[in-house]
Amino acid sequence: MNQILSNIKTFFLNKRLGFYFLAVILYVIKTDLTYLTKFSLGVQNSFQQIIMLINPIAAALFLLGIGLFFKGRKSYIVILIIDFLLTTLLFANILYYREFSDFLTIEIISKSSQTASGLGGSISGIFKVSDLLVYTDFVVLLLLLLTKVIKMNPKSIGKRQPFTCLVVATAFFCANLSMAYTDRSGLLTRTFDNNYIVKYLGLNFFTGYNAFRAHETNAVRSKANVSDLTSVTQYLDQHRVPANPEYFGKAKGKNVIIFHLESFQQFLIDFKYKGKVVTPNLNALYHNPNSISFDNFFNQVGEGKTSDAEMMLENSLFGLPSGSAMQLYGGENTFNAAPAILSQHNYTTASLHGGNSSFWNRDSTYKSWGYDMFVSKSFYPQNKDYYHGYGLKDKIFLKDSIPYLEELPQPFYAKLITVSNHYAFDFDKKDLTIGRSDTGDPTVDGYIQTARYLDEAVGEFMNWFHQSGMSKNTLIAFYGDHYGISDNHKPAIRKLLGRKSFGEFDDVQFQRVPLIIYSEGLPGKIDHTYGGEIDFLPTLLGLMGIDNTKTLQFGQDLLSGKSNQIVAQRNGNFVTPKYTKAKGKYYLTKTGEHIGSDEETDTEKEELSNLTNAVTTQLSLSDRVIQRDLLRFYDLPNFKKVDRSKYSYTKKNATKLLAKFANSPTSFKNQRENLGLTDIPYLTDAPELINKNDRPNNMLAATPATNLSPENKTKVVEEFNNWFATQASDNKMGLMVFAPLNLTDESFYQSSFGKIGSNPEYPIHLLENPLITYYSKSGITGLAADVNQDDIDFAKPFTAYLLADDGNVYQADISKQNFPGVYNGITNPENQLVYYTPLPHTSKLFLKYQDLIKNGH
Ligand code: GP9
Ligand code: MN
Numbered sequence: 001m002n003q004i005l006s007n008i009k010t011f012f013l014n015k016r017l018g019f020y021f022l023a024v025i026l027y028v029i030k031t032d033l034t035y036l037t038k039f040s041l042g043v044q045n046s047f048q049q050i051i052m053l054i055n056p057i058a059a060a061l062f063l064l065g066i067g068l069f070f071k072g073r074k075s076y077i078v079i080l081i082i083d084f085l086l087t088t089l090l091f092a093n094i095l096y097y098r099e100f101s102d103f104l105t106i107e108i109i110s111k112s113s114q115t116a117s118g119l120g121g122s123i124s125g126i127f128k129v130s131d132l133l134v135y136t137d138f139v140v141l142l143l144l145l146l147t148k149v150i151k152m153n154p155k156s157i158g159k160r161q162p163f164t165c166l167v168v169a170t171a172f173f174c175a176n177l178s179m180a181y182t183d184r185s186g187l188l189t190r191t192f193d194n195n196y197i198v199k200y201l202g203l204n205f206f207t208g209y210n211a212f213r214a215h216e217t218n219a220v221r222s223k224a225n226v227s228d229l230t231s232v233t234q235y236l237d238q239h240r241v242p243a244n245p246e247y248f249g250k251a252k253g254k255n256v257i258i259f260h261l262e263s264f265q266q267f268l269i270d271f272k273y274k275g276k277v278v279t280p281n282l283n284a285l286y287h288n289p290n291s292i293s294f295d296n297f298f299n300q301v302g303e304g305k306t307s308d309a310e311m312m313l314e315n316s317l318f319g320l321p322s323g324s325a326m327q328l329y330g331g332e333n334t335f336n337a338a339p340a341i342l343s344q345h346n347y348t349t350a351s352l353h354g355g356n357s358s359f360w361n362r363d364s365t366y367k368s369w370g371y372d373m374f375v376s377k378s379f380y381p382q383n384k385d386y387y388h389g390y391g392l393k394d395k396i397f398l399k400d401s402i403p404y405l406e407e408l409p410q411p412f413y414a415k416l417i418t419v420s421n422h423y424a425f426d427f428d429k430k431d432l433t434i435g436r437s438d439t440g441d442p443t444v445d446g447y448i449q450t451a452r453y454l455d456e457a458v459g460e461f462m463n464w465f466h467q468s469g470m471s472k473n474t475l476i477a478f479y480g481d482h483y484g485i486s487d488n489h490k491p492a493i494r495k496l497l498g499r500k501s502f503g504e505f506d507d508v509q510f511q512r513v514p515l516i517i518y519s520e521g522l523p524g525k526i527d528h529t530y531g532g533e534i535d536f537l538p539t540l541l542g543l544m545g546i547d548n549t550k551t552l553q554f555g556q557d558l559l560s561g562k563s564n565q566i567v568a569q570r571n572g573n574f575v576t577p578k579y580t581k582a583k584g585k586y587y588l589t590k591t592g593e594h595i596g597s598d599e600e601t602d603t604e605k606e607e608l609s610n611l612t613n614a615v616t617t618q619l620s621l622s623d624r625v626i627q628r629d630l631l632r633f634y635d636l637p638n639f640k641k642v643d644r645s646k647y648s649y650t651k652k653n654a655t656k657l658l659a660k661f662a663n664s665p666t667s668f669k670n671q672r673e674n675l676g677l678t679d680i681p682y683l684t685d686a687p688e689l690i691n692k693n694d695r696p697n698n699m700l701a702a703t704p705a706t707n708l709s710p711e712n713k714t715k716v717v718e719e720f721n722n723w724f725a726t727q728a729s730d731n732k733m734g735l736m737v738f739a740p741l742n743l744t745d746e747s748f749y750q751s752s753f754g755k756i757g758s759n760p761e762y763p764i765h766l767l768e769n770p771l772i773t774y775y776s777k778s779g780i781t782g783l784a785a786d787v788n789q790d791d792i793d794f795a796k797p798f799t800a801y802l803l804a805d806d807g808n809v810y811q812a813d814i815s816k817q818n819f820p821g822v823y824n825g826i827t828n829p830e831n832q833l834v835y836y837t838p839l840p841h842t843s844k845l846f847l848k849y850q851d852l853i854k855n856g857h
Contacts, residue, residue: 014153016155017157027086034094035053054172059205076145080145087137090134095131100357105210106214190324190327191324191327197209217329221627223628232624235618250522251543258477260306260481261282261418261479262422288518289524290522292517292525296528297531300312302318306360306481312537316555317335319570320626330361330365331364334629335642336639337368337369339369339371341551348409352401353374355376355391373408373654379404381396389420396684402682405470425449432452434448434449434452436449440492444493485510515536519543542557564614568618578590579595581615586604
């Protein structure tokens with residue numbers, strides 16, 4: 001044994017290269033351990049796991065290898081210093097990540113004083129002693145040298161060996177990079193998320209790459225000056241369109257909810273697959289008499305996809321020719337974004353997203369846009385089953401976002417970013433309620449299923465939105481961010497749409513996405529104006545009655561009736577009501593007829609070249625605004641520039657903010673009582689919430705309640721209890737009535753009654769004295785019982801559920817005011833009636849009970 005150790009020492013450790021490799025190995029191991037224990041890099045499969053574990057190797061070989069170029073003892077010392085610096089970078093990132101769920105960028109490091117204050121000056125609160133363990137290997141190496149267990153070898157090793165090490169390191173990096181690209185193409189241009197770069201290429205690479213990009217963008221930024229603005233303001237002043245008095249200010253002072261529909265395309269609206277409607281809820285919204293819906297509205301995103309959509313929607317600035325503007329400029333540039341504009345009109349602003357806060361650099365960009373709050377993944381329940389792909393499943397996300405919406409002082413501007421309808425459209429089976437399409441293309445065929453899931457989530461949200469009363473003073477705008485099915489799937493699209501052909505022209509038309517603006521009292525219509533995401537903000541500001549004559553926005557108010565209707569695409573394509581440009585070729589938009597270059601008339605030639613120029617000018621001026629950070633030079637009248645340092649999206653800060661909101665007399669929550677509204681439960685059929693342990697197969701007997709054995713009754717009640725527990729909070733209670741209904745008659749029923757709350761003191765229980773319910777065809781049910789205050793705390797409103805023998809579950813919101821029967825010995829003569837409404841038919845609970853009744857035994 002001793003012999004082995006001493007051999008290792010002589011032939012390995014006491015050699016310079018041996019020491020170097022030891023340092024490399026230890027560094028790689030500790031970095032991997034740090035990845036696994038301190039960061040959550042979102043590894044999704046074993047291939048990613050391998051890439052993550054090997055990614056520190058190249059950087060360690062390379063950077064520590066620099067030490068080998070030094071002579072004698074210096075070489076050891078330099079290796080140690082480099083090791084110490086790399087370790088310190090790791091250590092600093094551990095602390096930063098704990099607070100911000102993101103990695104240190106060069107901008108943050110260079111403004112380290114600001115970062116320290118961002119950390120709330122409470123490094124001690126973030127620091128854990130175990131973090132110091134990252135220095136273990138450094139200390140070990142140091143001690144080994146100091147105690148001369150490893151002897152420093154003073155002999156020169158020449159240049160060849162160190163050079164070979166660098167070559168090996170580079171080879172490792174190339175292998176690492178190609179593995180990364182196999183799994184995630186576009187990684188370095190599109191970036192996506194700092195977590196991605198670290199997951200695929202390592203922390204050191206991330207830091208270096210980030211510094212390189214920052215250097216590039218800073219070089220352009222620092223050369224820019226105020227005179228660069230002239231061409232922009234000139235162009236925009238020439239293209240301003242007047243607001244339409246018919247719509248201007250129609251939603252003034254209302255709350256605004258922006259509903260981001262992931263990958264949702266316009267073709268889904270009113271679409272039937274094999275005779276079946278795919279998105280009933282969004283269809284209904286689209287046709288609602290209070291909705292302004294656009295049918296020639298296009299996505300205009302580039303590589304930045306969702307982030308480009310957000311950039312356009314909230315700034316009316318285009319995404320960039322390559323990469324994501326939010327990633328590259330979001331954290332540094334000055335913006336006049338929607339949240340900032342509205343917050344200067346007394347709005348509280350929040351973005352809600354059930355995914356990682358760092359994705360698309362939102363955590364940093366939103367500060368520049370002036371968002372008061374950013375509610376992201378860590379604010380939502382962490383149950384694994386609730387997540388798929390990019391974040392929390394939409395039904396759960398929307399339900400769990402309600403408490404935040406209710407807390408925001410009104411008026412508020414809130415954005416809800418859904419994620420479930422995302423490529424590769426391979427959602428969990430248990431969430432799907434319609435079948436796949438059968439084009440044979442695996443990524444296309446799930447699309448209608450996940451779109452349906454999103455649609456159901458929207459339906460559930462809208463139910464709550466209306467029933468809660470929030471719809472009374474809230475405008476809600478739905479938009480699809482970009483295509484779900486790319487032009488790589490043309491044959492499948494053709495089959496899906498039942499078309500004979502689908503070419504380049506059709507693909508440009510296929511870029512339509514919905515824009516539905518719903519607000520009570522709005523003179524609704526289906527508007528055929530051509531426009532795109534860039535036009536949303538001016539359109540919204542018009543409806544909000546906010547002056548928009550001086551902003552630097554590249555879009556136009558689509559309701560003005562005077563917009564130029566040129567829809568530019570990032571790849572140079574465009575659409576107007578008359579012409580379409582697709583991959584360099586021109587077509588007539590109405591017919592799709594190709595205009596060959598030799599067939600063009602002189603007028604056509606001129607019109608087409610003017611349009612091409614208009615598109616190029618628009619895009620390049622917008623790029624100039626972003627790349628040169630020109631808004632920093634622009635003084636928008638009545639607008640105070642956003643001070644990023646005022647915003648922090650840490651949980652601690654959010655808690656403080658929410659505590660402040662809790663006292664706000666204008667929050668929806670605090671106004672509810674004054675407005676006579678009830679805190680109604682949010683109804684969802686999300687299977688993850690209905691059944692803690694998946695749906696039981698052993699369906700229970702559903703004979704009328706009178707025939708249920710006590711044992712079965714308890715089982716049904718238990719199941720109901722499970723479901724309700726997911727709906728309940730301390731101030732919501734449930735009531736269940738078993739009623740063998742004959743819906744045509746008015747009759748009496750004997751029923752059981754239970755009450756439930758999340759409070760363990762209120763487990764469901766069946767009362768000894770049965771309740772009596774009445775029901776008539778008109779849907780009016782009376783309820784009377786010998787109940788007293790001990791049984792129900794009437795101060796708290798609750799929801800009654802009624803299981804009818806038609807399999808429907810009916811619900812009614814019951815409060816002290818409208819409780820129809822007797823309580824505390826006093827009858828309530830004024831309000832003898834309770835209105836029951838059926839639960840949405842998509843409800844899985846409904847389906848389950850229907851099964852129970854059908855199988856009845
Ligand atoms: C992630 C989500 C997806 O947070 O917004 O972005 P996408 O891939 O659609 O650009
Ligand atoms: Mn998207």
